[in-house]
Amino acid sequence: MERNEVFFDENRKSLDKLEKRLDISRREFLQFCATVAATMGLPAGAEAAVAKAVESAKRPSVIWLHFQECTGCSESLLRAEHPTLEKLILDVISLDYHETLMAAAGHQAEAARKSAMKANKGKYVLVVEGAIPVKDNGIYCKIGGQKAIDLVKECAADAAAVIAIGSCASWGGMPSTDPNPTGASSVAEVLGKPVVTIPGCPPNPYNFLATVVHFLTFGKLPEVDKLGRPKFAYGRLIHENCERRAHFDAGRFAMEFGDAGHRQGYCLYKLGCKGPETYANCPAIGFGDAGENNWPVGCGAPCIGCSEKGVGFTKPIHQVARMLNVAPPLQYPRIVEEQGKAASFASAAAVAAIAGAAAGAAVMLTRNLGLSHAAEEAEKARRDAADKAKV
Numbered sequence: 001m002e003r004n005e006v007f008f009d010e011n012r013k014s015l016d017k018l019e020k021r022l023d024i025s026r027r028e029f030l031q032f033c034a035t036v037a038a039t040m041g042l043p044a045g046a047e048a049a050v051a052k053a054v055e056s057a058k059r060p061s062v063i064w065l066h067f068q069e070c071t072g073c074s075e076s077l078l079r080a081e082h083p084t085l086e087k088l089i090l091d092v093i094s095l096d097y098h099e100t101l102m103a104a105a106g107h108q109a110e111a112a113r114k115s116a117m118k119a120n121k122g123k124y125v126l127v128v129e130g131a132i133p134v135k136d137n138g139i140y141c142k143i144g145g146q147k148a149i150d151l152v153k154e155c156a157a158d159a160a161a162v163i164a165i166g167s168c169a170s171w172g173g174m175p176s177t178d179p180n181p182t183g184a185s186s187v188a189e190v191l192g193k194p195v196v197t198i199p200g201c202p203p204n205p206y207n208f209l210a211t212v213v214h215f216l217t218f219g220k221l222p223e224v225d226k227l228g229r230p231k232f233a234y235g236r237l238i239h240e241n242c243e244r245r246a247h248f249d250a251g252r253f254a255m256e257f258g259d260a261g262h263r264q265g266y267c268l269y270k271l272g273c274k275g276p277e278t279y280a281n282c283p284a285i286g287f288g289d290a291g292e293n294n295w296p297v298g299c300g301a302p303c304i305g306c307s308e309k310g311v312g313f314t315k316p317i318h319q320v321a322r323m324l325n326v327a328p329p330l331q332y333p334r335i336v337e338e339q340g341k342a343a344s345f346a347s348a349a350a351v352a353a354i355a356g357a358a359a360g361a362a363v364m365l366t367r368n369l370g371l372s373h374a375a376e377e378a379e380k381a382r383r384d385a386a387d388k389a390k391v
């Protein structure tokens, strides 16, 4: 019997209840669990463990704060056009305070936040959407008469975990771009300690959901990189998994929007695609759940590096990306060789030379492909320092 069938068999009663409560089929529920497990990079069959945790664990209380932002992160999570996911999200977590979604307003809303924090002291998850203005003593953003800078500190004090959702909360995002008139800062900067970050403008809802489900399934947050980003989602460059990568390697580029290359799906590097310097899983898991290839590059728009500090909203859209690691090969092996003729000394020498160059290129490529995340970051820091020295 397959693991999923065993799970169905053992949990038939609770799944029956779940089906009624969510008004979705158990197949849809398991599909959701499989998607989340795959997003986390868990092996096949792990969806049963995820399903068990989601179905049986007490929903964690979530306090969701909004500061300097456009609410796009919440919009992306709820995706009104797809009610199943919305229902599941609201079933996985107990959203006890969310300024833009809750029915309560004014004093009632603030009372709901305080009572949820008291009832779940040390156990709730704090999610912060938006940057926090710190200039002029944080006067530029107030909620319920309280400054954002104070509110986030108060709510973080007794939280079991803090998640910064979206680029604004993760690293300042759009509000922090030069000249940053309000001193928009990230959650980690304000709290003075690392937090889990899920950057993106907006971030992919599955990355948030997978982070929460990881917390539910394993009792801890997922492994993160030095910027607090879950490695399962931000471990690789977009360029490494892009469906247009073969065109990049072959030197086939769209040169203008709407030209023949653009229409044929060629690489968007020369239109300013920032995939080569942006870490995210957009090409791997798609976006918005609206169908295949639904992510910026898949739709023909260059990646603007919305999740990457120093790239998104900072580098001009037309500027070509800096290649962080994988360079195009210098030579390609010949794939059609003439048959049946004895090689002359000269042609053998030429073939040997080409083979040597190809071997060199392969070594270079292998070396580049093998660079670890840490080595890539060290290389980036070295290049940044060299650029500064030039100025």
Ligand code: SF4
Pocket (backbone or CB within 6 Å): 238, 239, 240, 242, 243, 244, 245, 246, 248, 266, 267, 268, 269, 273, 274, 275, 276, 297, 303
């Ligand atoms: Fe894809 Fe952009 Fe890389 Fe081209 S440059 S392969 S479009 S990520």
Ligand code: F3S
Pocket (backbone or CB within 6 Å): 200, 201, 238, 278, 280, 282, 295, 296, 297, 302, 303, 304, 305, 306, 307
């Ligand atoms: Fe953003 Fe680029 Fe992904 S623009 S959504 S990081 S493809």
